[in-house]
Amino acid sequence: MAQLHPEGHTCCPKTATSHPQDPIPAEPKDIPQISFPPIITQQLSDSSASSINYRSSRPDSPATPATEPEPEPEPQVDGLLEELKDEGIVATNPAPPKNKFTPLKPISADIGEVQKLLGEGEAKTKLEKACCGEGCCKFQALELDPESKGHLPVVVPENDAFRSLQIRLGALSLDSKLTKTLDLPPETVSFLPISNNFAPHESKVQKHPPNFVTPHPPYEVFSAKVHHARELTKPGAEKRTYHFDLDVTDYPEETGTVDFVVGGAVGVCVPNDEAIVDEVFDRLGVLRHVRDQPVILKTSGGRWPTIWGDEMPRELVTTRRELLTWCSDLQSYPPTKPLLRVLAEYANTPNEKKILMYLSSAQGQAAFCDIRSGPHLTIPQILHAFPSSQPPLSRLISVLSTLMPRFYSLSQDPMISCQRDSTQARRLIETAITVHETYNWRGGPRKGVGSGFMERVAQKAMAAEETGVNPLSLDLRVPMFRGLMANPLARQFCMDGPMMLIGSGVGIAPFRGFVHRRLKSQNVTNKVWVVQGIRDSLLDQIYSGDWGVHEDKIKTIVQSRGGNHEYVQDAVRHQADLVWFLLNALDGRIFVCGSAKGMGEGVEQAVVDVIIDKGNLNNEEAHAYLEGKKNEGQYIADIYDQMQSIKHAE
Numbered sequence: 001m002a003q004l005h006p007e008g009h010t011c012c013p014k015t016a017t018s019h020p021q022d023p024i025p026a027e028p029k030d031i032p033q034i035s036f037p038p039i040i041t042q043q044l045s046d047s048s049a050s051s052i053n054y055r056s057s058r059p060d061s062p063a064t065p066a067t068e069p070e071p072e073p074e075p076q077v078d079g080l081l082e083e084l085k086d087e088g089i090v091a092t093n094p095a096p097p098k099n100k101f102t103p104l105k106p107i108s109a110d111i112g113e114v115q116k117l118l119g120e121g122e123a124k125t126k127l128e129k130a131c132c133g134e135g136c137c138k139f140q141a142l143e144l145d146p147e148s149k150g151h152l153p154v155v156v157p158e159n160d161a162f163r164s165l166q167i168r169l170g171a172l173s174l175d176s177k178l179t180k181t182l183d184l185p186p187e188t189v190s191f192l193p194i195s196n197n198f199a200p201h202e203s204k205v206q207k208h209p210p211n212f213v214t215p216h217p218p219y220e221v222f223s224a225k226v227h228h229a230r231e232l233t234k235p236g237a238e239k240r241t242y243h244f245d246l247d248v249t250d251y252p253e254e255t256g257t258v259d260f261v262v263g264g265a266v267g268v269c270v271p272n273d274e275a276i277v278d279e280v281f282d283r284l285g286v287l288r289h290v291r292d293q294p295v296i297l298k299t300s301g302g303r304w305p306t307i308w309g310d311e312m313p314r315e316l317v318t319t320r321r322e323l324l325t326w327c328s329d330l331q332s333y334p335p336t337k338p339l340l341r342v343l344a345e346y347a348n349t350p351n352e353k354k355i356l357m358y359l360s361s362a363q364g365q366a367a368f369c370d371i372r373s374g375p376h377l378t379i380p381q382i383l384h385a386f387p388s389s390q391p392p393l394s395r396l397i398s399v400l401s402t403l404m405p406r407f408y409s410l411s412q413d414p415m416i417s418c419q420r421d422s423t424q425a426r427r428l429i430e431t432a433i434t435v436h437e438t439y440n441w442r443g444g445p446r447k448g449v450g451s452g453f454m455e456r457v458a459q460k461a462m463a464a465e466e467t468g469v470n471p472l473s474l475d476l477r478v479p480m481f482r483g484l485m486a487n488p489l490a491r492q493f494c495m496d497g498p499m500m501l502i503g504s505g506v507g508i509a510p511f512r513g514f515v516h517r518r519l520k521s522q523n524v525t526n527k528v529w530v531v532q533g534i535r536d537s538l539l540d541q542i543y544s545g546d547w548g549v550h551e552d553k554i555k556t557i558v559q560s561r562g563g564n565h566e567y568v569q570d571a572v573r574h575q576a577d578l579v580w581f582l583l584n585a586l587d588g589r590i591f592v593c594g595s596a597k598g599m600g601e602g603v604e605q606a607v608v609d610v611i612i613d614k615g616n617l618n619n620e621e622a623h624a625y626l627e628g629k630k631n632e633g634q635y636i637a638d639i640y641d642q643m644q645s646i647k648h649a650e
Helices: 077-086 111-118 122-130 160-165 274-284 320-326 337-345 350-359 365-373 379-385 393-398 449-466 488-492 505-518 568-574 576-584 596-615 619-631
Strands: 189-193 222-231 240-247 265-268 295-299 314-318 406-409 418-420 425-435 477-484 499-504 528-534 555-559 589-595 635-640
Touching: 160 379, 189 393, 222 425, 222 449, 240 449, 240 477, 274 320, 274 379, 274 393, 314 320, 320 393, 337 350, 337 379, 337 393, 350 365, 406 425, 406 449, 406 505, 425 449, 425 505, 488 589, 488 635, 499 505, 499 568, 499 576, 505 528, 505 589, 528 568, 555 568, 568 576, 568 596, 576 589, 576 596, 589 596, 596 619, 596 635, 619 635
Parallel strands: 499 528, 499 589, 528 555, 589 635
Antiparallel strands: 189 295, 222 240, 222 477, 240 425, 265 406, 265 477, 295 314, 418 425
């Protein structure tokens, strides 16, 4: 009798290395393998000249405190309805799949239909709990003020920045009655003239953050010298990826058990671009001689301007430029209602004030959701869109999000990478950063805060090397700290046992360190299989020829734009026998690293498909089986949301 597969299941293809009807978890014999020799003496990379012994690392070392939760974009209604459907609260008919390039209708254009669909009762209650708390379910219709004598239409600002917001104002007029507008947020920041009681202030604003920007007190941010940088991708690649060698020889001792480890990640404190900082100053009318003048900063509470300091009032000496450069995020988060409400308070024209108050009200909920979930917006863009609003800097900073560190995975074994100079061996760590550009409202390219900073540093180092200048002479620095050394990859890495390493894009970088560490093992039975997902092997294949082994024997390249137009999850299904063997081997492990949306979800579903086919299980049983493997440390995924480059590779 033929096996009945669950809905949504993709059968594993029958290939030379995958036999779906064979449920015995035996190691495939015709997959290329390589056994590592007990001693490897070859160079591992351009920057790894020789080995040096350091104290042993412990993967169970304390982790850096968790990043503060930041506002997330509001979830879309369709996804929430799917959740309600799964729980039997809302019944919907299956819809044909949408073309991924078909533009979605803005929430504000369809709000009546959404409310009609939701109605009252349990469905609406559940949606409100899952939603942002201020979504379209709380929309209220516009009404004319009963005391108004006529209809005065709103005149929108005539500038490109406002047009880029694409705000749907509907029937909004100067006479429209707005309800449930947000109260003016408190001013939590103030500036005072500096007194003689404070020591002279020395600012290094363009090179290093102020001392109070501490990731994990009492340790300060370490200024790592850039030893070398190079571009890993080829010209024409959709995303550029850069490799960095950072000198951490003088990194301060913290405890006897904390060190850089294979699979770990470093935190980088990144600054806002100097041009963007000056643009905000210009829009607010902050005089140039005031921007770098030392002042006393007073806060009423909270952690800001530190990263993970205690929540308490503070009194610090700093400059306005330091705060905008290192402490307040100007381009990573969508606008919030407190920000819009502050801008409304200081808008000098009735039309701009009305629009901003509208976005802060119940009637403007749908339009607010549109700009939150639409194209990426920045603080300079918002200030240009409403030019009459020039709040005091202290007011603006009070409602901005904290500029958080960006975390980047180590791309080598930090125990063996060093560079000898005339006097000593310098210890280096290596990492890779990807830059993805989008269009800003002016039509030019926009880069992330972290990746943009790192690219600027890389380009300076590369330009120096091209002219024969040692980049060390430029004294280029990256402010960093030993970050996530107890993340899933670092905790579960093991020196023995077979393992499959699955990564896409820059997510493959930490697995290079896994292979480097395995080369040091004296157990000749070690086996590693690497699945690397890229767009085009001619442009995007990073670290090609830089793994220290015969790559063709351990690595499978999957191209989504070139080749067979496949993804890593397709390779997982093609290698079903190997995946099934690793899941059932006592010391087998499968590691996954990449973006959560698409890649992470796709690989997990492919593994579930393998379990269904090879184990003859239904969908529920297969998910339970995989969950057990996660708990046993045999399926380890370090996946990240593209919106949280605060965590990984912005």
